[in-house]
Amino acid sequence: MTRYFDCHRVLSDVDGFASDWRRAGHEAPPTAALSMQELDPPEHTPVRRLFTTAFRDQDLDAIGDLAARDARAVFERLADATSFDFTAEVARPVALNAVCRLLGVQPPPVAAFAELSDALVRGMDAGLLPEVLEPAMAARARINELMAEWFTATRTPGLLAQVLGGADAAGVTEDAVWNNIRVLFLAGFSTTVGAAANAALALIEHPDALERLREPGLLQSGVDELLRYDGPVQGTTRACVETTEIDGVTVRRGDLVLALSGAANRDPEQFAAPNDLLLDRRPNRHLSLGWGPHACSGAILARTVIAALVQGLLAAPAPPRLAGPPTRVPRATLRYPDLLPVTFRTDDTDS
Structure with missing residues (x-):
């Protein structure tokens, strides 16, 4: 389905269209139904409630401020670089730090974790490319080892500590917490990286739009429009x-x-001038982060990090521009530039 109305209907109709495919007669691994993205109400409800409450209790403003600080520090360091990869050197470290602050855990080395995350993301296309399944399973095992350390380490304030502390009272098993933390960690990272890289490319291609985001009150609607325009x-x-x-x-x-x-996000029956980047678009009921009870649990984090990166770009010494063509690895599930060469140097500086 490509039309907005049809996609919105299916994502909203939990009774008629299942995330838990077992309700439709399919078989699934026993652990699959322990993830929010693979559970339907009523089993889905207590898990979602536990995690939503924990999300709201975190200091997201502080996480956003620290993400903006991280972005400014990276941009200051790279101010004179003839070229740097926005995806690898900006989006990934800023997103990883943000999701780890949200959880209350120590961030792993960026490059090594990004390699594992990319293997898992490519594994989602195993139905089309069977050869990506084995590397994805190996990456999942290594990430499970990393997470096992979190569950045995001394608790620090954050979402992980809160959901573990409230799981019994909410009727949620520790296995369910494990699976959902993994989904939140991995999806929060990969979706946020993709959204940030797409947003940066859109703003580079529309320099007037980046300048407009200095206007008071435009940042929130601008972030949502960037998500609609090129969602990951x-x-x-x-x-x-x-x-x-x-x-x-x-x-x-x-x-x-x-x-x-x-496709739904470019449906002209839902969005006027769907191929234009309109930063003040309202309403903007895009589907980039899902819809209904299975909407992306990391949506708030993605919006927070994109806003932080926009603020960092606005504080940069010069507007960003492409230093080379973006490169994409073909994927069916996530779309973003894996290599995004950027520079703050002007033509005059280069000469």
Whole structure:
């Protein structure tokens, strides 16, 4: 499905379209249903409530301020560089630090963790490219080892400590906490990196838009428009629970329905001038971070980090520009530039 109305319907209709494919007659590993993204109400509800409450209790303003500080420090260090990779040198460290501050854990080395995360992201395309499955499973095992250290270490304030402390009272098992922390950690990192890299590229290609973001009150709507204009997540799949029709097409029980959010976000029936970057677009009910009870649990973090990076770019010594062509690794699930060469140097400086 590519049209906004159809995608929105499927993502909103939890009774008719399942995230937990077992409800539609599919088999799934026993641990799969322990993740919020693979559970449906009523099992989904206590887990979502536990994590949503913990999210709201974190000092997201402070996390955003520290992310902006991190971005400014990177940009100051790279001010005279003839070229630097925005994805590797800016988006990844800023996003990793932010998600680890949210959880209350020590961040692992950026480059090594990014390699593991990329292997897992590519593993989501194993249905198309079977050869990516084995590296993804190896990366998952190494990340599980990292997380095991978090669960045995002395607790520091953060989301992890709060959900562990409240899990029993919420009726959520420690296994469920484990799986959901892993999803939040990995999705929070990869989605935020992708969203940040896409946003940077869009602003470089629209320099007037970056300058406009200095206007008071425009940052929040501007961040959402950047997410709509080029969101990192291209689609998500649901399983049909009961035979139904979508626009005259019969969808039978067990059929898999792919909602292509990237296409829906450019649907002219929902968004006026869908191919334009309109920073003051309101309303902006884009699907870049999902919709309904299964909306991305790291959505707040993604918006916070993008806003921090925008503030860092506005404080940079000069507007950013491309220092070479962006490079993308073909992926079906996430879309963003894996290599984004950027510079703050002007043509005059280069000469």
